[in-house]
Amino acid sequence: MAALSLYMLLSLFLFLRGLGIGSGSSNVVFTGMLFYAQVALTELSLGIANQLYPGYLIALNLLISTILLILTFRRYRDNIPDARADFKNAISAVKEIMRWENAGIFIVALFVFIWMAAALRFLPPRGIDDLFYHLPPIYESILQHKLVTLNINEGATMYPFLFPFNAELLFLWAAIFQHSQRSVDMVQFAAAIYAVAVIYALGRELGLNRRTAFFSSTLFLFAPVVLAQSGTTYVDIITNTCYLAGLFGALKYARSGDIRYLYLAGAAVGLMSGMKFNMIILGLALQLFIFLRPKTAYLNARRLSLYLFLCILLSSYWYVRNFILFGSPLYPLGAHINSTGILTISGGVGAAFFKDLLLKAKLLFVNDIGLGSLHGGYGILYWGAAFPSWIYCMWKSFRARQFTVLFFWLQGIIGILMLFAIPYDDFDFVPRYSLFAVGLGFLAFGKALTLFHDNRYKLLTLKASAIGLSMLAVIHLSNSICPVFDVDEAAADYINGTLRSPYKYLSKARWDLPSLATAWDALDYLTKDNSHPLYCYAAIYRSVLWLSPVYGSNLQNRVWNLMEQDAPDVPDAFLYHFSAQEDTLYLKKKIPIEDIATNPDYTLINQTSKTVLFIRKDYFNRENNKTLLASYYLKAYPASVEIAKRQKFESGIPIIAIPYFAGGLVYLQISGMLNNDVHSVLLGFEDRYVRNTKWPLVYTFINPLSGYRPLKVAEVATAEGPVAIYKNIRETQ
């Protein structure tokens, strides 16, 4: 993937150089947008044609990039500057940039790069919405080799599956070649770095020198919400970066009249409109730049058509799909508004309305709402320095009657208004929607810094504060609960050679993630060497319908409930997750847990207070899988293995135990140290489990069996108190 991406980027970069597009930074913005457009269009084309195979995707993109290279060297060769001149230019740029404050910010960035690399290596995708609806349709598309729309008739719960998915196509790009979900988390981080390049280009366009443009643009990377979201497969960094690139194109067009920049804006508007419905509003706002263009820039019908064509080409698939399937291109937007109240002002009219606005303003400025999660937290530096600078920049451009620049700064108002339109109850989830305002803010901070170039101490104070507060934001990442960035346990396991599945490391995450992760960890580890998929049935309650981890790290499993065809009649594995407050969602078919817990064809792998995982017993007939099961219990339940080793059982008598005790016993059985059949059974289901057997003698833990005469043979000390082991002797009828 990396080599192909680099080849595509290089061919686009040289092609754009051949076309003579602007400065180096403009070229980088164009290259990024066109790369993204190429990825999206090739995936869409192959996906629509049901030919979404990695080989075809590689071949198609190689073909396009090679044609571009041939075209560049045949027709535009003379336009490409000498490589030595480019190199010299780059060196002088680095010399100009590498001053003390940028060196400081570079050191802070080093912490981020190392941490993100470790998180990418050791932690799985671990947001909330990404596990629910961003990733499963992408994985299904990879596995079914076509663009899959998960249209499950379960009402509002399933609406998000029908949102536009342009941003998710980048996750598909990261996952399809390695057939793995291990790389998907790097996409948003890459987008954040691209965002820095776009903000840098904007800074240069607004007259900042390289040194200040680099400094102020890099600060975007250290906004707490950007840091937190960089490790997830949410899409807000991608969508907002697209918007910033579109803003760059629109501003350049409005100031220079160069039509190529309008096309760049068109590509960005098309891509972002195909990501989220709310991006249409921002896309429409960008159209106003067209009217601000110089009078000499004549916009004829052909040019306008090409611009509109780009907008439509890159966004239309999702809208056409929804129109064909549901009769409305914006489906499920209307239904979604009715069902959740999103995009409504909760305060009503009059005084309540203003009270609502003030409360929201307080939440943003005083509480920095969402801080410590991927939902929000613009950071101390943004609210303390960038936000006042942004207001100053608006006022200054208004006073100087620079209306194009004023309109540019005013885009931030649209971002904030978008936030205020969200009901109060949902407010702590939304600051991420307007991330571009953070970028604009830091740009404004860069403009403010230039005012103090003649006052060394003020400049030093502001720059040193920015570096210090950026480092503080990086430190704060260690307290993030959604997603977690705790890699210490995984790093220690790596050093000790005890690394298991990445899902193991969600034990410190919030909500139901730790409970579910126990099952995901086992499922992923036990199926990691599978050449054939394991079909897993998942019954989970609505609020936490997180299905993407079921696919496994290498997409080695299938979610039985999401398969429309080719699914076996009976699943291989069952994952149940219950809540006392909410009904369980049984997608496709209701298979109650009682049916599986009493079915001797399935073995209980593990359970927590809310989550249970069963796998077919015959899956472990294969020697490799049996060894993995023993290895899993040895690593996951070492205390259980120790307890099991201390017990004495008469040979040949079946043992029924809950996983905490069964883990160690299964390990001993597989290792040949125990001559008993061990049955891992859900607590309370022992009687029903043995009902159809004719075992004269059975060992059980905690509960004696009814219909048997119990003989207490041992007692095991546990943290929760002593646990009795019974030898149950069948009573003769």
Next chain:
Amino acid sequence: MGEKEKLLLFIVIILSLGLQLYFNGMTYVNALDNFVRIWKEILRLLVFLAH
């Protein structure tokens, strides 16, 4: 641009930063223990990889 205007902007930024530190500063500082714990292991990992 007038010196008074620049000074005013500087004061607003410093005051605003101060207010932000007052409101949320401890939230950041409280993360220091976790940061040290995580980075101890990351550094151990880097040393391990370097060998």
